[in-house]
Amino acid sequence: MILIVGGAGYIGSHTNKYLSLKGEKTIVLDNLVYGHKEFVKWGNFYFGDLADKLFLKKIFAENKIKAVMHFSAYAYVGESVKDPAKYYQNNVVNAINLLEAMRESKVNNFIFSSTCATYGNPVEIPITEEHPQNPVNPYGRTKLMIEQVLKDYSAAYGIKYVNLRYFNAAGADPDAEIGEWHNPETHLIPLAIDAALGKRDSLTVFGTDYPTKDGTCVRDYIHVNDLAQAHCLALNYLLDGGESDSFNLGNGNGFSVKEIISVVEKVSGRKIKVIEGARREGDPAVLIGSSDKIKSKLDWHPKFDDINTIINTAYKYRCQAPF
Ligand code: UDP
Numbered sequence: 001m002i003l004i005v006g007g008a009g010y011i012g013s014h015t016n017k018y019l020s021l022k023g024e025k026t027i028v029l030d031n032l033v034y035g036h037k038e039f040v041k042w043g044n045f046y047f048g049d050l051a052d053k054l055f056l057k058k059i060f061a062e063n064k065i066k067a068v069m070h071f072s073a074y075a076y077v078g079e080s081v082k083d084p085a086k087y088y089q090n091n092v093v094n095a096i097n098l099l100e101a102m103r104e105s106k107v108n109n110f111i112f113s114s115t116c117a118t119y120g121n122p123v124e125i126p127i128t129e130e131h132p133q134n135p136v137n138p139y140g141r142t143k144l145m146i147e148q149v150l151k152d153y154s155a156a157y158g159i160k161y162v163n164l165r166y167f168n169a170a171g172a173d174p175d176a177e178i179g180e181w182h183n184p185e186t187h188l189i190p191l192a193i194d195a196a197l198g199k200r201d202s203l204t205v206f207g208t209d210y211p212t213k214d215g216t217c218v219r220d221y222i223h224v225n226d227l228a229q230a231h232c233l234a235l236n237y238l239l240d241g242g243e244s245d246s247f248n249l250g251n252g253n254g255f256s257v258k259e260i261i262s263v264v265e266k267v268s269g270r271k272i273k274v275i276e277g278a279r280r281e282g283d284p285a286v287l288i289g290s291s292d293k294i295k296s297k298l299d300w301h302p303k304f305d306d307i308n309t310i311i312n313t314a315y316k317y318r319c320q321a322p323f
Pocket of ligand 1 (some may be wrong): 168186187188189191203204205206207217218219257280283
């Protein structure tokens, strides 16, 4: 059994589907604060919270769990600045509860959803795993703290981990069974699609005076199924006796906000009303990751590395999403 904490959320649900189709038995644990019951279509479901230590004990006692994947963190950067307590409580304290439950039950394999936000403002592009980690907001700090906790737990207690540092997760299940469903939605691609579909009037571009090709921010978008594939490879790597390690997950290509808008217009065949707004606080001009390490060490091969395909899957899902 693989325990997928946060398996009703965006990346967790795609990973649950991916693993299940590969024949793995999965258990989803989710408190449905941001996750959706409708996304738990594979495996067994436990509804509950990581703050509930007795409940965690029960899950580990009832199932033969060989590895844990942890997706259930809060991930709104702006909110983490306004209400850091919420982030330290859930992303740090609750993650430690999970690690403690693993320790008590002698489950030793952990795959952690980390983030490029642990690097902070890049001093070098593309960003490799060796880049200094100096996060610039509480969200990034909570993720880095858990990476540090894992290092110490690994040395002292024998827990083995893989940190997967995602760049910009995007796209949806090509079968459109599940997809990106955030409430509130703050991400560029779904908001641009909604503007194209007329679900919202316009899209505001956050800053047009960055030192980039067209003045707008550049990001590295990675398809959610390619993230799922990486989780599967990381799982097999740990189960085969691999050492604890950290890997970036991006495509190594940067797209500006304006480029993304024009791809959404092309894919949808509709024009988007664009408003040029002020910069959003805390946005670095360019974030592009090198994923050479996971390609060579875990043989990761992204299948959706074309931005048109990534946006096409997102568009297909959003056209028939239940919201
Ligand atoms: N962005 C934007 N308008 C929006 C939402 C996002 O211009 O309504 C920009 C944002 O400033 C960033 C890029 O789009 O440069 C990607 O933002 P997103 O929130 O999707 O992901 P992030 O990079 O913050 O993880």
